[in-house]
Amino acid sequence: xxxxxxxxxxxxxxxxxxxxxxxxxxxxxxxxxxxxxxxxxxxxxxxxxxxxxxxxxxxxxxxxxxxxxxxxxxxxxxxxxxxxxxxxxxxxxxxxxxxxxxxxxxxxxxxxxxxxxxxxxxxxxxxxxxxxxxxxxxxxxxxxxxxxxxxxxxxxxxxxxxxxxxxxxxxxxxxxxxxxxxxxxxxxxxxxxxxxxxxxxxxxxxxxxxxxxxxxxxxxxxxxxxxxxxxxxxxxxxxxxxxxxxxxxxxxxxxxxxxxxxxxxxxxxxxxxxxxxxxxxxxxxxxxxxxxxxxxxxxxxxxxxxxxxxxxxxxxxxxxxxxxxxxxxxxxxxxxxxxxxxxxxxxxxxxxxxxxxxxxxxxxxxxxxxxxxxxxxxxxxxxxxxxxxxxxxxxxxxxxxxxxxxxxxxxxxxxxxxxxxxxxxxxxx
Numbered sequence: 347x348x349x350x351x352x353x354x355x356x357x358x359x360x361x362x363x364x365x366x367x368x369x370x371x372x373x374x375x376x377x378x379x380x381x382x383x384x385x386x387x388x389x390x391x392x393x394x395x396x397x398x399x400x401x402x403x404x405x406x407x408x409x410x411x412x413x414x415x416x417x418x419x420x421x422x423x424x425x426x427x428x429x430x431x432x433x434x435x436x437x438x439x440x441x442x443x444x445x446x447x448x449x450x451x452x453x454x455x456x457x458x459x460x461x462x463x464x465x466x467x468x469x470x471x472x473x474x475x476x477x478x479x480x481x482x483x484x485x486x487x488x489x490x491x492x493x494x495x496x497x498x499x500x501x502x503x504x505x506x507x508x509x510x511x512x513x514x515x516x517x518x519x520x521x522x523x524x525x526x527x528x529x530x531x532x533x534x535x536x537x538x539x540x541x542x543x544x545x546x547x548x549x550x551x552x553x554x555x556x557x558x559x560x561x562x563x564x565x566x567x568x569x570x571x572x573x574x575x576x577x578x579x580x581x582x583x584x585x586x587x588x589x590x591x592x593x594x595x596x597x598x599x600x601x602x603x604x605x606x607x608x609x610x611x612x613x614x615x616x617x618x619x620x621x622x623x624x625x626x627x628x629x630x631x632x633x634x635x636x637x638x639x640x641x642x643x644x645x646x647x648x649x650x651x652x653x654x655x656x657x658x659x660x661x662x663x664x665x666x667x668x669x670x671x672x673x674x675x676x677x678x679x680x681x682x683x684x685x686x687x688x689x690x691x692x693x694x695x696x697x698x699x700x701x702x703x704x705x706x707x708x709x710x711x712x713x714x715x716x717x718x719x720x721x722x723x724x725x726x727x728x729x730x731x732x733x734x735x736x737x738x739x740x741x742x743x744x745x746x747x748x749x750x751x752x753x754x755x756x757x758x759x760x761x762x763x764x765x766x767x768x769x770x771x772x773x774x775x
Contacts, residue, residue, distance in 0.1 A: 383514040386539045388441045393432075393535065395449035400456070403443045408459035410440035413488065415466045415545035418473045419525040419538055423622065426614045430476040431525035432535075436542040437463075444535060447480045448528070454481030461485055466549045468504045468541075470572055478577065487569050490545060493552040496561050496568070498719035508544050511551045516540055559719075564759040568724075571757055583678075589627040594634050597677040601669035602634040604678055609665045625649065625662070633666060686729070687736035699775065703735040706771035714767050726764045730754045734768060742772035 394400050407414065419432040433445040433453065447453060465484035467473055469491040477483065494502035501507075505516045520537040527534075556562040581587070585607035594600055607630060614621040629649025638644040641659045644666070645651075650659060687693075693701035711731060715722040722728070733754055739746035747769050751761045 380509045380513050380515045383508075383516055383540055383543065385536070386442055386543055390532070390536060390539060391442050391444055393530065394443060394445040397450065400445065400450045400453075403440075403445065404456050404459045406440040407435060407437050407443065407456065410437035412438045413464040413466045413546050413549060414460055415542040415549075416473070416477070416482075416484075417467065417538070417541045417545070418476050420476055421524050421526040423522070423620050424524040425526050425620060426618050428476050430473075430480060432530065432538055433477070433480070433482070434538050434542045436545065438546070442539050442542060444539060448526075452481055457482035464488055466490065466545045468507075468545065470569075474572070475577065484573060487573055488549045488553070488565075489569055489572065490548050490552060492568055492572075492724075493549075493556060493565050495724050496565050496720050497552060497555050497559060504541065507548060512544055512547055514544060516544075564757075567757040567759050588630055590631040593631055595680070597674075597680060598669060598672070599634040599637065600678045600680065601672055601676075602637065602666050603630055605665040605669045606630045606633060606662060609661065613661075633662065637670065638663065638666060687732045690732065693736075697736075700736050702775040703738065703772055704732060706775050707731050707735050707768055710767040710771045711764065714763065718763070726751075726756060726760050730756055731768075735772070738772050742769050744769055747772070 392399075394403050414435055414437040417434045418430040419434075420428050421431050422428065425431075430447045433447055434442065435445070435456075436442045445453065445456075460482075462485065464486040466488045468489070470487055470489040474483075490504070490507060491502045494507050499507065499510065501510070505518050508514050508516050517537055517540070520534045523534060525534075553562065556565050583604075585604045588603055588607060591603065594603055606625070610621050610625045610630070614624045617624070626649050629647070632647045632649055633644060636643070636647055638647065641656070641663045644663050645654065645659055650662065654662075687700075688696060690701075690704060693704060708731065711726060712722055715725045718725060730751065734747065734750050739750055744765055748761050748765045751765065751768075756764070
């Protein structure tokens with residue numbers, strides 16, 4: 347049992363009923379058996395799918411008290427992009443709301459009503475982009491997944507956290523369904539409602555545990571960083587992330603991947619389906635390696651079987667032909683432009699002293715992370731360690747290393763913890 351679990355187990359607010367209490371944190375039953383959570387404590391709310399009902403929900407949540415639990419369901423693997431197809435909220439005094447953002451695409455009024463409220467999300471960075479698209483952006487948040495990492499939980503999925511801390515089992519059978527389906531089946535809606543049922547309870551328990559470990563301020567700095575982070579910039583050359591791309595070595599073959607990837611992306615966007623449903627990455631790589639001269643040859647490749655119609659084969663072959671016709675000057679360069687240090691595997695040849703610094707720094711950071719009982723990447727990002735080791739301060743000192751870490755975006759708590767071990771590692775090598 348972890349320290350956090352022991353804290354929860356000692357709670358006087360534990361219950362043995364089949365539903366969470368109306369106050370405080372639930373817990374394990376006497377014999378340690380987790381309780382299946384089958385129904386929302388207030389019953390199943392209807393789906394909000396019109397502006398009048400949405401206005402009522404906004405008013406109710408504005409009048410609620412305490413943090414608001416927020417979750418969103420996307421249709422990854424089914425639809426193009428990462429838009430939200432269901433938004434779930436729960437707040438004391440307002441109950442639970444299930445909002446259809448397709449029927450109510452502008453939730454900026456809800457965002458404004460909750461602008462001064464702390465939002466509780468699990469793995470916030472996954473949901474914030476789609477919430478931002480519909481006008482809901484928090485100014486304060488508590489991320490229960492990140493809190494679990496900082497507190498040292500070995501498993502930080504929502505189900506594992508709710509079971510380990512609160513003693514309830516969430517049914518997770520609908521996590522990968524097509525949430526763009528309309529109408530949404532009742533079992534899916536029940537699953538979605540239960541995802542926010544205990545988020546605030548979990549938040550309260552984790553806050554106590556972080557405070558007990560002396561990490562609450564660290565967590566708050568992490569949460570503030572998530573809130574203040576700008577939207578991610580569009581990825582440069584996203585086609586380079588095609589699965590199996592490491593097999594493609596010639597520039598003209600790379601051009602085939604680029605042409606087919608861009609063609610697939612346009613089709614997927616137009617049809618609003620996941621790109622993988624249009625053509626698999628495996629098929630794109632197969633075509634790039636084979637460079638088929640005609641439709642007949644293309645049809646013989648894996649991924650272009652009998653289910654692929656003549657018109658579809660022609661459009662993919664046209665992409666191959668465009669890549670074949672490009673002048674050498676227009677072919678993509680191998681690899682991506684590298685900013686910052688080279689891959690660590692090349693350090694020993696390029697700069698043996700830097701390789702020694704990195705080895706010492708990694709060992710020191712790993713030992714500190716183990717001492718603090720948290721994942722190494724949450725203590726400090728591996729990229730930050732690499733950058734400091736590749737171009738260290740001329741005279742490594744607490745001040746110069748701290749300044750370098752701050753320049754790479756490290757939070758104050760990270761700088762305070764990591765600076766001493768990095769200084770020692772840099773000086774030792």
